Amino acid sequence: MTTPPPADHLAPDTLDTAQRHLVAKAIAEFSHERLIAPEPFDGGWRLVPPRGDAEYRFTAVRTELEHWIIDEAGLRRIIGGHDAALDAQALILELQPALGLSDGLLPLYLEEIASTLAGAMFKIAEKGPTANALASADFQTIESAMTEGHPGFVANNGRIGFGIVDHAAYAPESGRPFRLLWVAARRSASHLALGAGLDEETLLAGELSDLEHERFDSRLRDLGEDPSEFHLLPVHPWQWENRVTITFAPDLARRDLVLVGESVDEYRAQQSVRTMYNITNPHRHYVKTALAVQNMGFLRGLSPAYMRVTPAINDWVADLVARDDTLRASGFRVLRERASIGYTGDAYHRTTEPSAHRKMLAALWRESPTPLVSGTQHLATMAALLHRDSDGAALVTALIRASGIPATEWVRAYLDAYLRPVVHCLLAHDLAFMPHGENVILVLDGHVPTGAFMKDIGEEIAILAERSVPDEVRRTLSPVDDAEKALAVFTDVFDGVLRHLAGILHVDGTLPETEFWRLVAETVDAHAADHPDLDSSVDLRADTFAHSCLNRLQLRNTLRMVDLADQSASLMYAGTLRNPAGRSAFAPLLGVGS
Structure with a gap:
């Protein structure tokens, strides 16, 4: 029997620290979005949730844009006159009526809260470099040291689907190198899109050694297949293990998909989890792959259909930016997504309605910034x-x-x-x-x-x-x-x-x-x-400007926050905010601003 991996970071002391931070953040951000309204109390603030018998007392600095900076050390949860343990999941249950969180989605949101706490406990246990050390650290050390993720979202580290072994192997905060898998996808059942001036041979020559490419071709020939009839598609190891070998089992059996090998290069996950930086050859592209974990309002797939025009969009934006004198003077550049590939030969692409299953097997290559600085x-x-x-x-x-x-x-x-x-x-x-x-x-x-x-x-x-x-x-x-x-x-x-x-x-x-x-x-x-x-x-x-709220989107539908095809229609508002850079705060400073 295999010994279960340790989870030593899941301990009372790290939990207490993680809970205190997340409860403070939840109160702060839900107050910012006007879902709740703490009231002045005894020189500080008090929040009485609509459900349960707990109340919260704290002090806070309130800054522009209705931003709350809560003193975490002094935050108290009081039940029946006595201090009780801070508990982010309990807070969500207590606030559920105010948050507008449906009974159907409540368990999933609670799971995302639990996963956010789990990630926080890992980071707390690891401690990480000091701020002074990070100020002079290299790019990837800084990347893996980040603790907060998106600052406005309360449940911002869901990663539903990652187990403890997966977290250790593939989470950005773990900072561990790993190798991508390469799958051959039959050309008739896949689509490769390339940016201007790039062909398939040049793309692969830049990402694989001749020896690797020959090894992949040999694998296909050994199976009686013609390598020229296939595209090569990078796949995240988690996606292969948990999705591809199950969800696409018939496609593998038909050899429309063939596992041809593992990369020689090692990669590290970036903050976005499904984007990998090549640490063996940093001048090579980032690789972004489908990764079917539920995180912060989305299942993190990639749509082959949506990405067909991704390189063309990137070329258009990059050309616009490069030709603009103001942007050049600001040192502003874009990292082009140079190529995209997706598998479409599965049964899920033949259903009447689109689904997340159509986003399970795709990837793109994005420029690395490393060779662009000196x-x-x-x-x-x-x-x-x-x-x-x-x-x-x-x-x-x-x-x-x-x-x-x-x-x-x-x-x-x-x-x-x-x-x-x-x-x-x-x-x-x-x-x-x-x-x-x-x-x-x-x-x-x-x-x-x-x-x-x-x-x-x-x-x-x-x-x-x-x-x-x-x-x-x-x-x-x-x-x-x-x-x-x-x-x-x-x-x-x-x-x-x-x-x-x-x-x-x-x-x-x-x-x-x-x-x-x-x-x-x-x-x-x-x-x-x-x-x-x-x-x-x-x-x-x-x-003033309209107060567009992010947590309200996730609370409304934690499975799919917005419709990417019509993001404007998805927005949720909570009145208006005073613009701290508005004219009432500062008169036009250079004789303009009408």
């Missing part, structure tokens, strides 16, 4: 700016101190590298990205941001006005009015990223939040002053 430049996921180490020290504060420049100069450089190009893409090209921390890789020089790479182009960009585009790009057209167009910055940048960053800098004493938002307003106004002829009615200095 000299003293180094890389870091932008999620790192919201990271605190096991002692509570903020990495962004460590970076600012290591840079040797004032915090105002550092933040201004960061906003020029991140906010300015995102604003420009929206106002000049009606182009919106999904620019959260895991989708942006910062270029740092002397610990100061000097540029940024945007990724996840094919799935997540949108053109928010009617424009003339190639046929392959038309699916990205999603015309909306100016107020909703502005949410591409207000919701995804101001509320989704800068709210958290400003709060960290403020409570650390690194930079007061008023100064932070003044720099944001300056960045918006400086862009306007530099582009007086830009014809856009989008007003990023408006005093």
Whole structure:
């Protein structure tokens, strides 16, 4: 009998720490989204859930955009006048009526909470590098050290389907190298899409050695198959073990799919779990594969049909970015998804209605940023700016101190590298990205941001006005009015990223939040002053904007948060938020901003 793997991180002390953080975060984010309303009490705050007999007492710093920074150490759960253990799942049960979480989806959401706690306990037990050490660490050390994931989502680390062995082998925080599997997919039952100037032979020559390619071909010939009749498709080992050999058993038996071998190169999972970085040959592409685990509102598959035009969309966006003087001056670039492949020969592609089963066997190749930087430049996921180490020290504060420049100069450089190009893409090209921390890789020089790479182009960009585009790009057209167009910055940048960053800098004493938002307003106004002829009615200095809520989406349907084909129709709102960079906060700073 095989000895079960240890789960030593699942222990009372790590649980207490994880529960305290997640309960505080849940109260903070649900309050931010106006699902609950703590009331002032005895110099602090009190929350009385609608169900059960518990109440919560805490102190908090409240910053702009209705952001709550709760003192975790002082957070108390009181039942019958006595302190009780903090319990994130119990909190969800107590808040269920206020959260609008259906009875049918409640167990799955509770499981995602449990999985989020499990991941947190692993990270707590491992401790990880200090913020000061991370400030000078390499790209992949920073990537694996992240603890929080998407900062606004409460259940942000679901990974339903990963067991303890899988977590140790494939989770980004484990930081362990592993090899991808390669499957041959019959050409008549699969589709390969290639970017401009790239052919199949060049793609594979860049990803595989001649010896590997010959080994894969030999495997097919040994089975009496002609290698020229197959595409080569990389597959995540978990997906092979748990999905492909079961869900596609007939296809394997027919030899429409054939396992041909394992990669020589080793990879490490990135924060997005299903994207792998090549640590053996870092100049080679990232590989993103279907990975059928349930995580944060989606089963993390990849659609072969949806990805047929992914390389063409990426080429179009990359060309637009490369030709724009403002974007070049900001050091802003995109990481192109150069090729995509998907298997479509299964029975699931012949059903009347589409399903997640059609997204089980696909992959794409994305450019690596490593060969695109040089000299003293180094890389870091932008999620790192919201990271605190096991002692509570903020990495962004460590970076600012290591840079040797004032915090105002550092933040201004960061906003020029991140906010300015995102604003420009929206106002000049009606182009919106999904620019959260895991989708942006910062270029740092002397610990100061000097540029940024945007990724996840094919799935997540949108053109928010009617424009003339190639046929392959038309699916990205999603015309909306100016107020909703502005949410591409207000919701995804101001509320989704800068709210958290400003709060960290403020409570650390690194930079007061008023100064932070003044720099944001300056960045918006400086862009306007530099582009007086830009014809856009989008007003990023408006005093208020619609409060679009992310947790509400997940609570409404934790299986499928939004319809990717019509994201605008999926949004949920909770009134309006005061814009901390609005005119009522700061008069137009450069004589513009009308």
